[in-house]
Amino acid sequence: xxxxxxxxxxxxxxxxxxxxxxxAEGGRRVRVLAKGVGSTHLSGATVDVLGxxxxxxxxxxxxxxxxxxxxxxxxxxLMGTAVVDDAVTWLxxxxxxxxxxxxxxxxxxxxxxxxxxxxxxxAPQTMAVGDLTHGGCFVxxxxxxxKDFYPALVAGNLGSTVGIAGxxxxxxxxxxxxxxxxxxxxxxxxxxxxxxxxxxxAQLAARLHGRLGADDMVGLPAVLGLTDAEQAWEELEAxxxxxxxxxxxxxxxxxxxxxxxALSGALHRLGVSVTIGGEVLGAETHGGRxxxxxxxxxxxxxxxxxxxxxxxxGGWAAGGLEMDSHWVVREPxxxxxxxxIPGGGRRFLPGYFDHHPLASTGVAVEGSLRPVDGDGRVxxxxxxxxxxxxAGAEPWKEKSGDGLSLSTGYHAAMSMLAExx
Amino acid sequence: MESIETxxxxxxxxxxxxxxxxxxxxxxxxxxxxxxxxxxxxxxxRYHGLLHSGxxxxxxxxxxxxxxxxxxxxxxxxxxxxxxxxxxLFVTTPWDxxxxxxxxxxxCADTGVGVEEIDVADALRREPAVNAGIRRAFLVADASxxxxxxxxxxxxxxxxHGARILTYRRVVEVLRxxxxxxxxxxxxxxxxxxMTIHARMTVNATGAWAGQLxxxxxCRPVEVVPGKGIMIAMNHRIVNTVVNRCTMxxxxxxxxxxxxxxxxxxxxxxVADPDQLEVTQAEVDHMLDEGEKLVPGFRHARALRVWxxxxxxxxxxxxxxxxxxxxxxxxxxxDHAERDGIGGFVTITGGKAxxxxxxxxxxxxxxxxxxxxxxxxxxxxxxxxxxDSEPGAYYSVGSRLARREAHLLDDQLxxxxxxxxxxxxxxxxxRRPTANLDDVRRALxxxxxxxxxxxxxxxxxxxxxxxxxxxxxxANTALLDFLQERxxxxxxxxxxDQLRQxxxxxxxxxxxxxxxxxxxxxxxxxxxxx
Ligand SMILES: Cc1cc2nc3c(=O)[nH]c(=O)nc-3n(C[C@H](O)[C@H](O)[C@H](O)COP(=O)(O)OP(=O)(O)OC[C@H]3O[C@@H](n4cnc5c(N)ncnc54)[C@H](O)[C@@H]3O)c2cc1C
Numbered sequence: 001x002x003x004x005x006x007x008x009x010x011x012x013x014x015x016x017x018x019x020x021x022x023x024a025e026g027g028r029r030v031r032v033l034a035k036g037v038g039s040t041h042l043s044g045a046t047v048d049v050l051g052x053x054x055x056x057x058x059x060x061x062x063x064x065x066x067x068x069x070x071x072x073x074x075x076x077x078l079m080g081t082a083v084v085d086d087a088v089t090w091l092x093x094x095x096x097x098x099x100x101x102x103x104x105x106x107x108x109x110x111x112x113x114x115x116x117x118x119x120x121x122x123a124p125q126t127m128a129v130g131d132l133t134h135g136g137c138f139v140x141x142x143x144x145x146x147k148d149f150y151p152a153l154v155a156g157n158l159g160s161t162v163g164i165a166g167x168x169x170x171x172x173x174x175x176x177x178x179x180x181x182x183x184x185x186x187x188x189x190x191x192x193x194x195x196x197x198x199x200x201x202a203q204l205a206a207r208l209h210g211r212l213g214a215d216d217m218v219g220l221p222a223v224l225g226l227t228d229a230e231q232a233w234e235e236l237e238a239x240x241x242x243x244x245x246x247x248x249x250x251x252x253x254x255x256x257x258x259x260x261x262a263l264s265g266a267l268h269r270l271g272v273s274v275t276i277g278g279e280v281l282g283a284e285t286h287g288g289r290x291x292x293x294x295x296x297x298x299x300x301x302x303x304x305x306x307x308x309x310x311x312x313x314g315g316w317a318a319g320g321l322e323m324d325s326h327w328v329v330r331e332p333x334x335x336x337x338x339x340x341i342p343g344g345g346r347r348f349l350p351g352y353f354d355h356h357p358l359a360s361t362g363v364a365v366e367g368s369l370r371p372v373d374g375d376g377r378v379x380x381x382x383x384x385x386x387x388x389x390x391a392g393a394e395p396w397k398e399k400s401g402d403g404l405s406l407s408t409g410y411h412a413a414m415s416m417l418a419e420x421x
Numbered sequence: 422m423e424s425i426e427t428x429x430x431x432x433x434x435x436x437x438x439x440x441x442x443x444x445x446x447x448x449x450x451x452x453x454x455x456x457x458x459x460x461x462x463x464x465x466x467r468y469h470g471l472l473h474s475g476x477x478x479x480x481x482x483x484x485x486x487x488x489x490x491x492x493x494x495x496x497x498x499x500x501x502x503x504x505x506x507x508x509x510l511f512v513t514t515p516w517d518x519x520x521x522x523x524x525x526x527x528x529c530a531d532t533g534v535g536v537e538e539i540d541v542a543d544a545l546r547r548e549p550a551v552n553a554g555i556r557r558a559f560l561v562a563d564a565s566x567x568x569x570x571x572x573x574x575x576x577x578x579x580x581x582h583g584a585r586i587l588t589y590r591r592v593v594e595v596l597r598x599x600x601x602x603x604x605x606x607x608x609x610x611x612x613x614x615x616m617t618i619h620a621r622m623t624v625n626a627t628g629a630w631a632g633q634l635x636x637x638x639x640c641r642p643v644e645v646v647p648g649k650g651i652m653i654a655m656n657h658r659i660v661n662t663v664v665n666r667c668t669m670x671x672x673x674x675x676x677x678x679x680x681x682x683x684x685x686x687x688x689x690x691x692v693a694d695p696d697q698l699e700v701t702q703a704e705v706d707h708m709l710d711e712g713e714k715l716v717p718g719f720r721h722a723r724a725l726r727v728w729x730x731x732x733x734x735x736x737x738x739x740x741x742x743x744x745x746x747x748x749x750x751x752x753x754x755x756d757h758a759e760r761d762g763i764g765g766f767v768t769i770t771g772g773k774a775x776x777x778x779x780x781x782x783x784x785x786x787x788x789x790x791x792x793x794x795x796x797x798x799x800x801x802x803x804x805x806x807x808x809d810s811e812p813g814a815y816y817s818v819g820s821r822l823a824r825r826e827a828h829l830l831d832d833q834l835x836x837x838x839x840x841x842x843x844x845x846x847x848x849x850x851x852r853r854p855t856a857n858l859d860d861v862r863r864a865l866x867x868x869x870x871x872x873x874x875x876x877x878x879x880x881x882x883x884x885x886x887x888x889x890x891x892x893x894x895x896a897n898t899a900l901l902d903f904l905q906e907r908x909x910x911x912x913x914x915x916x917x918d919q920l921r922q923x924x925x926x927x928x929x930x931x932x933x934x935x936x937x938x939x940x941x942x943x944x945x946x947x948x949x950x951x
Contacts, residue, residue: 039928042925042928042929042933043928043932043933044933048932051935056938112933112934112935113879113933113934114879114897114900114934114935114936114939115940116934116935116936116938116939116940117935117938117940118934118935118938145833147833147834147835147843147880148876148879148880149883150879150880150882150883150884150886150887152883152886152887153882153883153886153887153896156886156893156896156941157893157897157939157940157941159893160893160940160941161940183830184830184831184832184833184843185832185833185834248933250876250879250880250929250933251929251933253933315924316920316921316924317921317924317925317927317928318921319921322917323915323916323917323920324720324916324917325709325720325721325724325916325917326720327916345702347915348912348913348915349912350908350909350912351905351908352904352905352907352908353937395932396927396928396931396932397931397937399932399935401928401932
C-alpha cells in the first residue's frame with residue numbers, strides 16, 4: 001500500500017490534522033499543505049459533538065440518531081453516527097498531555113469565558129474538572145494584564161446558573177497580583193509559556209493561598225503551560241489541595257495550540273511533511289479524478305502529484321468557501337459545486353441570532369464524504385471533503401465544531417484507506 | 422415630576438442643536454439642550470464626513486456653495502481639532518462630460534469657492550489609486566470632519582458657558598400657553614421619568630424630525646423630507662484626498678478618507694420615517710459600482726460596514742420626483758410667530774453639517790430679537806475656537822497611533838483596530854457617569870475597525886462590568902446589544918474578507934463562548950436571541 005501515490009491533505013485545522021494522521025497511521029504516504037494554521041488556534045480545543053439540537057443535549061449518543069433523522073443533509077447523518085464514537089475513541093488514544101476525558105454518553109457542562117455552561121462531550125482533563133453538571137463552589141481567578149479573560153463576568157454568570165437537577169452554583173472572582181514582569185498588556189500565550197516554569201507556578205499557588213474556602217474549586221484562564229500542561233495542572237492541584245481547572249480565553253487559544261502541537265508532532269514522527277504557507281491555487285484533473293495540485297511557493301508555482309486529496313479548508317472562516325462582491329460563491333481550491341446558496345439575495349437576516357439562509361451553505365458530499373453535484377453525482381472519486389467546508393451544518397450554533405471536524409476528518413481517512421483494500 | 426426653567430431650550434443634539442446651544446450660552450442666555458438619544462445619534466453621526474469646500478454645489482446650488490465656502494474657512498480656524506486637512510479633488514472620469522469642468526470653474530468663481538485646475542498627471546501622482554482614465558482634475562479645500570469630536574467639543578464649550586446638556590430625553594409634549602410655546606415635557610428613556618422644562622424660547626433643531634416636533638407644537642406643517650443616503654466604509658485609506666466626480670451631484674460620486682477608512686457615498690431617496698432606514702442590496706451594488714468608476718479595483722477592497730442617514734431636506738416635494746437631490750441644501754429658519762402666529766418657537770432645519778455654525782448664528786440672532794435681549798449680543802463663534810482646538814492644528818490619520826505609541830508599555834490595548842486603550846476606555850466611562858457601553862463605543866470608535874468588535878466586544882464588557890458600572894443582567898444585555906449593533910452595520914455588505922471575519926466572530930462568540938445561552942439577560946435581549 002505504501003508504494004501507492006501520495007495523498008495530499010489540504011488544510012491543517014483539526015479536520016486536516018486528523019485525516020492526515022489517520023491516513024499516515026494506515027500506511028499511506030501523506031503530504032499536508034496549508035495556507036496557514038487553522039481552527040485549532042482559535043477554538044477552545046474541547047470536542048463539542050452536539051450541544052444543542054436545538055434544546056440542550058444531555059447525551060450526544062442518545063440524541064445523535066434522531067438528530068440525523070431530522071437533519072438528513074448533516075454530515076453526521078450522511079456518515080452515520082457510529083463514526084463519531086470511533087473518531088472520539090481514536091483521538092483520545094493520541095492525546096496524553098493533557099489527556100482527554102469524557103465520551104458520547106453524556107456532555108459535560110463547561111464554563112466559557114462568559115460564564116456560560118457549554119455542553120461538550122470530550123475535553124482535556126484540565127478543563128473537564130470544571131464540570132458544572134452537579135453544581136458546586138467555584139473561585140475564578142484573574143491574572144493581571146491578561147485582557148482576554150474577565151473573572152468577575154465569569155463568576156457572575158456562573159452564579160446565575162444551576163446544575164442539571166437544580167444544584168446551586170456559587171462562584172466568586174479573585175484577582176492575583178502576579179504580573180509578568182509588570183507588563184500590563186499580556187496575551188494568553190505569554191502567560192502559558194511562563195507557567196511552564198515550576199517556580200512561576202509555585203508563585204501562583206502562593207498568591208492563592210489562604211484565599212480559598214474549604215469547598216472551592218479553582219478556575220483559571222486556560223494558560224496552564226504550553227509544553228507540559230499535564231504537569232502544570234497536577235502540580236497546582238497538589239499545591240492548592242483541591243480541584244483546579246482551565247477555562248478557554250479569547251484566541252489565541254492555549255489549549256488549541258497544545259492540541260495542534262500534539263497532532264502535528266505525531267505527524268512529524270510518522271514522517272509526514274507539513275507545509276504551512278503553501279497555498280493551494282488549483283488542481284489538475286483527469287477522468288473524474290484529481291491528479292495533483294499546484295501550490296504557491298517563494299520559488300513560483302509547484303506541482304504535487306496526488307493519488308487522492310482530502311479537502312479540509314475550514315469553510316468561510318478560513319477561506320475554504322468564498323463569496324465575492326458580486327455575491328458569487330465558490331469553493332476556491334478544487335472548484336467544487338457549492339450547495340445551499342440562498343436565492344433572492346436574502347443571504348443574511350437583520351437579527352444577529354436569526355437563522356441565516358447562508359449559514360449551512362457548503363460542499364455537498366455522499367456517505368464517504370466524496371463531493372457531489374446538484375444531482376448527487378460524485379464529482380471526483382478520489383477526493384474527500386472534511387470539516388467546516390461541508391454543507392448542511394451550523395457547527396457554531398449546534399456546538400458541534402470540533403466534533404464535526406474530528407469525525408469527518410477521521411471518516412475521510414477511513415474511507416480512503418478502505419478503498420485501497 | 423421634576424420641573425426646570427430656562428431662557429432658551431434647544432431640542433436636538435446634532436451639530437445644529439449643539440451649535441445653537443453653544444452660541445446661545447456664549448451670548449449669555451440660560452440654555453438647556455435635550456436629545457432623545459446620545460449626542461450625534463441622528464444624522465450628524467451618520468453623515469459622509471465631508472467638510473464641504475462648496476465645490477459640490479458650485480453649479481447646482483449657488484447659495485449652498487457660497488455658505489459652505491465661507492464656513493469651511495471659519496471652521497478651519499475654530500474647529501481644527503475636528504478636521505483632517507485632506508484637501509479635495511474633483512475629477513472628470515470617462516463617464517463624465519468634459520465640458521462640465523468649465524461650468525464648474527465658473528460656478529466656483531461666482532460663489533467664492535477656491536479652486537485650481539491641475540494636471541491629470543499631478544492628480545494621479547497625488548492619488549495613484551484614482552482611475553487613470555480621468556481627463557481633468559481640480560483641487561479644492563474639501564476636508565474630512567469628525568462629527569463626534571465636533572459635537573462633543575461644542576457640548577463642552579456650551580457647558581463651560583453654563584448650558585445644561587440632557588441626553589436620553591425625548592420631547593413627548595410641547596407646552597402651549599395660548600398662542601405661545603412655553604416649554605416641553607421630556608421623558609427620560611432610561612428611567613421613564615418625566616420632566617417639564619419651561620422656556621421663553623424653544624428651538625426646534627431636530628433635523629429630519631423637525632416636522633414631527635412642529636406638529637407637536639401645533640404649528641402648520643413644516644415640510645421636511647427625510648432624504649435617505651447610504652455610505653459604505655472600506656478598509657484602508659484607498660485615497661488620502663476627498664475625491665469627487667466633476668459632474669452634477671449624483672449617487673456614489675464621492676469618496677471621503679476618514680481616519681483609517683475610506684467612505685463611498687451616497688444615495689438620496691425620500692423616506693417617510695427618518696427612523697426606518699433600510700439598506701437594500703441594490704443600493705449596496707450601486708455604491709460598489711460607482712466606487713469602481715472612481716477607483717478601479719474598489720470592489721476588491723474590504724467593505725467594513727454600511728449605514729444610512731436621513732438628510733433634513735426642507736421644501737415641498739417636487740411632484741412625482743423620486744430624487745430629493747433637487748431640493749436646496751441651504752437651511753431654513755422658521756420664525757413660527759411670524760409664520761403661524763405662535764410665539765416662543767423657532768425651527769432651524771435643512772443645511773449641512775458644514776454650515777451648522779452659520780445656522781446657529783442666524784437662529785440665535787433671531788432668538789435675541791424675539792426675546793428683546795436688551796441691546797446687541799454679538800455672536801462670537803466665528804472667532805472663538807472650540808476647546809482644545811488651535812487654528813491650523815488639524816488632526817492627522819496618525820494622531821491616535823502617535824498618542825498610543827507614547828504609552829505602549831504602560832497601557833493595555835483593548836481595541837487593536839481602532840487603537841483604543843484601557844485607560845482611554847476607563848476615562849470615557851468616568852467622564853460620563855451615565856454613559857452606557859454603546860455610547861462609549863461610539864465616542865471612542867470602539868469596534869468600528871476591520872474585526873468589527875470580534876475581540877473588543879468581550880473585553881469592553883468585561884472592563885465595564887469590572888468597574889462595577891454594569892450589573893450582571895446589564896452587562897450581558899449590553900454584550901448582546903453590541904453584537905446586534907455590529908451585525909446591523911455589516912450584514913448587507915458581507916462578502917470577501919468581511920464575511921470571513923463575521924464567521925470568525927461567530928466561532929468566537931457562539932462556538933467558543935456560547936453567548937446565546939447567557940443565563941441572565943434582560944427580556945428585550947432574549948427576544949433578539951430567540
Ligand atoms: C447620507 C448623508 C450624507 C451627508 N453628508 C454630508 C457631508 O458630507 N457634509 C455635510 O456637511 N453634511 C452632510 N450631510 C448633511 C448633514 O449630516 C446634516 O445636515 C446635519 O448633520 C444635520 O444636523 P442636525 O443637527 O440638524 O440634525 P441631526 O443630527 O439629525 O440632529 C437632530 C437630533 O434631534 C433629535 N430628536 C429628534 N426628535 C426629538 C425629540 N422629540 N426629542 C429630543 N430629540 C429629538 C434626534 O435624535 C437627532 O439627534 C449628509 C447627510 C446625509 C443624510
